Amino acid sequence: MNNHSDLTSSNSAASCRRSEEEILGCVPGASLEDLRMAYLRLAKQYHPDKTGGGKPGQEFLDIQLAWETIVKRTEVKRKEESAAQSVDLDEMAYDEVRDAYTHPCRCGDLVVVPGSALEKNLAVFACPSCSLKIRVEYEEIGEEEG
Numbered sequence: 001m002n003n004h005s006d007l008t009s010s011n012s013a014a015s016c017r018r019s020e021e022e023i024l025g026c027v028p029g030a031s032l033e034d035l036r037m038a039y040l041r042l043a044k045q046y047h048p049d050k051t052g053g054g055k056p057g058q059e060f061l062d063i064q065l066a067w068e069t070i071v072k073r074t075e076v077k078r079k080e081e082s083a084a085q086s087v088d089l090d091e092m093a094y095d096e097v098r099d100a101y102t103h104p105c106r107c108g109d110l111v112v113v114p115g116s117a118l119e120k121n122l123a124v125f126a127c128p129s130c131s132l133k134i135r136v137e138y139e140e141i142g143e144e145e146g
Contacts, residue, residue, distance in 0.1 A: 020066035032074060039067040077124075081135055084124045089138035105132050 021028050024038040044050065046060040056064075092101040092113065101113040109129040113136055117125070126133045 020069050023062050023066040024070075032070070035067075035070055039063065039070075043067070080133060081124050084133040084135035086137055087134045089118075089136055092136070101136070103134055105130060107132070 019028065021030055021035065024035055024042060026035055026038050030038075042063045043060070046057060046063060048054060048056045048060065051057060051060075087103050089101060092103050094101055095112075098112065099115045101115070101118075103111045103113070105111055105127040107127060107130040109127055111125050111127045111132065111134050113125050113134075118136065118138065123137075124133055124135050
């Protein structure tokens with residue numbers, strides 16, 4: 001449990017909760033390698049053997065939980081991406097009204113891929129009606145000098 005009195009209610013806890021990246025002292029969107037290095041540094045710094053406390057302090061527990069959460073989130077993302085059906089962006093229909101690409105699902109619904117999601121390099125999308133997930137494959141067009 002956190003020692004801060006302002007985190008006693010679940011609503012307060014949700015609004016005051018720090019991200020795993022913040023706990024590790026990294027910026028949002030930091031690479032997995034940067035997060036790992038920060039975790040190792042902080043875990044060593046706050047480890048009970050280093051602090052002489054015998055049992056882990058709250059800082060160490062927070063650091064440990066943050067890293068475990070990041071690892072689990074990374075594993076889930078990898079599993080989702082490997083289980084997803086590959087679909088080439090060129091095979092998808094573009095819907096100008098939605099500013100999104102669509103792909104017909106086996107259940108009859110549509111998988112909708114917002115154009116903004118592709119700009120953020122998000123690649124796995126789920127059907128809203130069934131368990132199908134697709135991985136959108138596309139080549140990024142960079143600015144090339146001619």
